[in-house]
Amino acid sequence: MISKKTFQRLGFGYLAVCFLLVLGVLGVVLWDIVAKGHSVLRWEFLSTMPRKGMTEGGILPAIVGTVLVTVITALLAIPLGMGCAVYLNEYARDNFLTRIIRLSIRNLSGVPSIVYGLFGVILFVESLRLGTSVLSAGLTLGLMTLPWTITASEEALKSVPNSFREGSLALGASKWEAIRTNVLPYAVPGMLTGTILGLARAAGETAPILFTGAAFYLPFLPRSLSDQFMALPYHLYIMSTQHHAIAKVRPIAYGTALVLLGVVLSMNMVAIVLRYKLRKLKRE
């Protein structure tokens, strides 16, 4: 018969193993990519075009493409997401319409990314005739990011004390004036922090851009928003599954994975550090 104490020890041991396993998984992911990717990572890799059927050269167009498309994503998702959050937190009453809006946000965040891709194809590429382009892909990613931006922005608005609003209203400010002068300035840093996390996820997404603008190989940088573009995540997909000499380009694939991981995780880190600093500031 096992004693109660041994049983507890075994149980807690199992829980600790689970946690270590999760840490281990993250460790393996980061270690493998860094260990095998860093050897190709030279300035030339980041700053030149792919050459010889993408078996040599750099990944500059993929980097530029990802940056460009993420800018479009931000331009769509940040204002709309913040506006929606302001409506929900400052104006909306607890009624049927508000519940519908909240339900929509929760459901949108569960829609698979490939379905956003299909939606982007019908709406932006075909109906609005934007073609497969930076613009179509960015707008598609922007819509996908919207629910995350809204949730994060609302959290930030919630953390502004009610006395800020009341103080302003008591001095004769209108509702909008109170929001503009006494709520938004304190909420915007928190809103942006959450938004960066959303944008990082969008920058790493592949499925929504597969058919809305990402290109297999382009020997030039996108010159306008209606051009197709290369993107880091799509380039990694191509280099690891679709290329004619997969074994030969494995180092380039690892390098691309490292750069992509670096971009996405450093955006995450910025958000995490910012949040930590904001929290500290609030406590003081």
Place this chain on the structure above:
Amino acid sequence: MRRIKERVIHGLFLLNGLIVVFVLLGIFVLLVRTAVPAFKEISLKDFLLSKTWNPTALVVEPSYGILAMLVSTFMVTIGSLLIAIPVGVGTAAFLSDVASPRVREIAKPVLEVLAGVPSVVVGFLGIVLVGPFLARIFHLPNGLNALNGSVLLAVMALPTIISLSEDALNSVPRSFGEASLALGANRWETLVNVRIPAAFSGILAACMLGMGRAIGETMTVLMATGNAPAMPTSFLHAVRTMTAAIAIELGEVAYGSAHYYALFAVGLVLFLITFGINAISDVMLHRYEKVNR
């Protein structure tokens, strides 16, 4: 004048708030509209119940049965949950009941970083790490199969399952645990017999949300499961999920063909499944919040 301005601003924010409703409705309506033409040529019964998906058949009639993809999708997903739930709930329980505040502080960014790893990178690791590993263990020519997909999706579902289960455990009223301890139960017994049952619907909702994410995941399964469109017979066979089928075929299909519309019909099925799962977990989460209040 000031009043009118306030009204206008209020109205603009309302419109902005309504955008999400329009987007969700828009996704649904456009998917339905683009999927419907497929059923001029395909019977709904064949679409849902036939095992053969072969839209590009030249000699025989092309066939558009999604049953094999549907089974593949659920197989990979259930496999991933079998891995992710014991590990995820275990980690959540560790963080809420065993770990020191210091460890908990470290765990939060770790989970965020893990959640931040792009799906295409996870898929790449499926090809270069998990695949060769599985091939060696099971003596296979390559390790690109349903099991590989399950392992990778488990990794991707873990952050969701852990952080939401931890929230659920943390929101169990303290008095529950204290009552159990006062009656002579130790911390492990309290966790298993009192705290986890009290948080059960929250944990279940967390697992359902993890499942929803796994079903909709595209790049990892596309890269790591081998893409054989036949009905799967074991976890060591290559499979093609619904998401992978769309990703592979939409790029090559002729605009306006039956095949094109059929792929949107697959997308619609995918949308409805994830919508259903999210709705159920939403209801569970809501009920659970009410009970705890």
